[in-house]
Amino acid sequence: MKSWSDKVAFSMRSIWLGLLAVGLAQSAVADENTEIVEEPIVDADRDHWAYQPLRRPSIPDVQNVDWCRTPIDRFVLAKIEAAGLQPANPATQQVLLRRLTFNLTGLPPTEDQVELAYARAPDRDAYDQLVDRLLASRAYGQRWAQHWLDLARFAETDGFEHDKVRPNAWRYRDWVIDALNADLPFDEFVKQQIAGDEIDPRDGNKLIATGFLLCGPDMPDINLQDERRHNFLNEMASTVGSVFLGLQVGCAQCHDHKFDPISQMDFYRLRSFFEHPDLFKEHPVATKEESEARLNWETQRSELLFAKGDFKKAVLKRVRTEAGLPKLTLNDDQLQKRMTDKEKKSWTYITESLAKLEKQGRPPIPMGRVMKERSRTYAVSHLRIRGDFRRLGPVTRPAFPRVVNTAGVTVFRAPQKATSSFRRLALANWLVRRDNPLTARVMVNRVWQHHFGEGLFRSPSNVGLTGYDPTHPELLDWLAVEFIESGWSLKRLHKLILTSATYRQSSLPHRNAEQGEAENVDSSLLTRYPLRRLDGESIRDAMLAVAGTLNQRAGGPGIRPPLPPELVSTLLKNQWPVTKDSRDHHRRSIYLFVRRNLRYPLFEAFDKPDTNASCPVRSESTIAPQALFVLNSDFALQRAKDFAADLIRNSNGAVDAVDQCICRALGRYPKDNELSLFCEFLIKELRRLNKRSAADKRPIPVPAEFANTDKENYAAALTQVCLAIFNLNEFIYLD
Structure with missing residues (x-):
């Protein structure tokens, strides 16, 4: 039996539900007839900088004309001079090489590129040619596609509770890469x-x-x-x-x-x-190639079936004529027994070709959400x-x-x-109309952002009143107009920015104390190049590249490399089925499978964004898991082993191995004190390992090919050198 309080509560609940039902019913009737009062757009609404018509501003005059390489520099230098400051000295060729290769391709420079940078005197034509080669490389699209995929909230699953896989979502990723490489x-x-x-x-x-x-x-x-x-x-x-x-x-x-x-x-x-x-x-x-493959399969099958039918008719006609039985019928086995040797060869060729084609199967039609x-x-x-x-x-x-x-x-x-x-x-x-003031401004700003760490306005997906105003509005408009009038070419825009003196500045603080203080207060003046940390994808790809194990195979479904055991133990069945071909585990980071509810650990540590929303700017944190990952993770340790093994195979002794290690990892030749310091570290590690007693059964990290050989301890010591260099700020930061 219900108590008095329960009855009151039940009655009140019934009343509230009744009132709610009446309210919903009334609102449902009224909604379609609800008059929406819309405020008109007045001239004052368009006073904001972003809504102003796009016009090419005049290029400003500056005092230090010799410093300028492109019109970009005039706009930048005008503000620097107005503040009573000076631009930084030019960066060295080695610094520029590493900056360019990571910015455009997401990969470190090769040993050959580093050697050329040291051998050649500063040369404007050589620098321009390097920019052109990097823009023409396949790695350019693979790098810059990731910036766009951040905006596109790209993933290969639905997200939410079930996070179902989208089997052909990767095709959009490949389309973006191909479009950028083709300079669409x-x-x-x-x-x-x-x-x-x-x-x-x-x-x-x-x-x-x-x-x-x-x-x-x-x-x-x-x-x-x-x-x-x-x-x-x-x-x-x-x-x-x-x-x-x-x-x-x-x-x-x-x-x-x-x-x-x-x-x-x-x-x-x-x-x-x-x-x-x-x-x-x-x-x-289906892509054009896939459609053609399916059409070719169907064409071959039809041709073989027709050939088989025509061949049977010809043989049957001969047998009927010889037997004098114009209405004779035979099945395939009976017909085959009456074939001549020459006919049997032709029959075998046709039937085997048809069987082989059927075994291959008709190429499927891939389905996707478009x-x-x-x-x-x-x-x-x-x-x-x-x-x-x-x-x-x-x-x-x-x-x-x-x-x-x-x-x-x-x-x-x-x-x-x-x-x-x-x-x-x-x-x-x-x-993309010429009189649309936003599209070109927004895209030019995004390109600038990825080259300098910050855009000309710092809210790249918000040009409204709550966003940031541009630090160089005339430069922004000049670049936007130039972008449109150059045929909307992204590669031309890249080259214009990358060949500027502004981009080629050193990142070192100015020696003048007063200017150094001013730079700290307002970095937007661009008096030096901003120091930036590499993102997780570049760090992973750089480790693979310098170790000599990067798999350059492009395109196709996302790959799933092994995950740490402690993470695997928390997953549902088939949430991350590891890709069978271990060679694919070393492909570029852009080809890793993107699951909304599970980020690859290295990427999560280094601030790869959530794919549930468009991400215009990645955050840049400094947290303990980053250092722990690069120092202690199985991935980093295995890359150090691979690196050490490759150095042993391709070096002439320990000093040469350390020299190559620094050159490949940091994109420059080692300084004398660095070479001696790392050689000393290598010797100490080698001595420590040599002193291990026979009773010490603890495993040591050593490349598999040198385990239980006379080079085991040397390989293990060199592995520690490689791991130490992976943990240098210079490896993880771009100056």
Whole structure:
């Protein structure tokens, strides 16, 4: 029997539920008729620097003209001179070599490159040629694709509770690498990712490019599919706004933006471009090569089947004629017994070729999540009251953000016989219009950011009022106009920046104490090159490269190298099935499998971002796990063993081995005191190991090929030298 208090509580609960039901019912009826008051865009809204029309500013005059190499330097030097300061001295050729190779390829310089840097006097043409060679290398796309994949929130799983694998997600990663290596103009790079299927629905590569829109996290098993769709579209629209325009449009999902002139209607108009009826449907994503392979297989099979049929008819006709039985029928075995030796050879060739082809199997059609519209009709889009997917507000139609759309461009209607709505193509074309003030500014700033550690404005995905103003606004606009007028070429933009005197400065603090203090107060003046730590991918790839074990094989599904045993013990079954071919474990970091709910330990320690959201800037922490990983992890120790083994095989004695070790790891020749210091360390380690008693059974880290040989202790001592050099700041930082 219920107590009095229980009855009161039950009654109150019933009343509240009843009131809630009435309120929801009333709101559901009223929502579609709710009038949304949208503030008009006024001239004052466009006073902000980011919304100003893009014009090429004049190049400023400076006193120290001889210091300048490109127009970039004039803009930078003008501010330095205005502050009463001076730029730093030029960096040495060896420093520039290492800086360039890591910035452009994510890899350390080779021994041959280091040797050339020492042998050759400073030469502008030689430097320019080095930049060109690095930009032309395959490693360039592999390095710079990672910067874009951070923005694209790329992963090969869905995320959330089940974190299901997306088997062909890697194809988008490979598309980005190939596009950057081919120097696909950035305007085309944008268009293909927004509307590749509407540009050419028959081109598999353009379909794969639209994977950008679908890279975000997803909950396919959620009970409410309307909620899934709502969240997915919101994330998609928010990402497009921040990545291409630098606008935080996602802040207007539930209400007008609190600071920027972006209304809730603006957000849902932008979202309307992506209201795809088959948003979660998979489509064929075969590349041209895969399609040709499938077509070749089917063609060969058809030809062999026809040849087999024609051959049987010819043999049967001969047998009938010889037997005088015009209606004789025979099966294959009976027919084969009546074949001549020559006919048997032909028959065997045809049947064996057909059997071999059937055994190979028809190449499968890979399926993946890409955008592909099949008709000009599209789902009706509504504003969602307070961002609630259940509360439909007024109908919204595709339109560009008003504060940026100064030319008043409208979305064209698709032709009557069109196979697509062409809404996304309209958006893509507008994003790269000459009168759009944001797209070029935002991308130029991102490129600058990855070369200098910080952009010309420090909030690369937020140009709004809550973001940072540019430190060099005229330089930003000059670069943006130059970028557009040079055909949106990223490689030309890279070269323009990398050949500047600004980029070629030393990172050493200025000897003048007053200037040094000013630099510490305001580093944005660019009076010297900023010291930066390498990211986790570059550290891993550098260890593999200097050890001589880096596998340069490109492309394909993400690989899963072994994980530490203590981490494996916490995983679910098949959460990280290790790739069978151990050679693949040494491939470049960009090809490692990206699971949303499990980051590779080295990358997690060195601040690789969460892939659940677009990441414009990686944080740079200094924490104990970083030092512990480089000093104690199985990965670092194994790379040190590989490095030592390679040095022993390719050196003439201990001194030469130490010399090569420093040269390969640090990109420069060792100084006299360094060489003697590390040789002394090597000798001490060797003595310690030689003194080990026979009873000491503790394992020592030694390359497998030198275990139980007369070089075992030497190899183990050299391994410790290699490990020590991996732990130098100079190995992990870029100056």
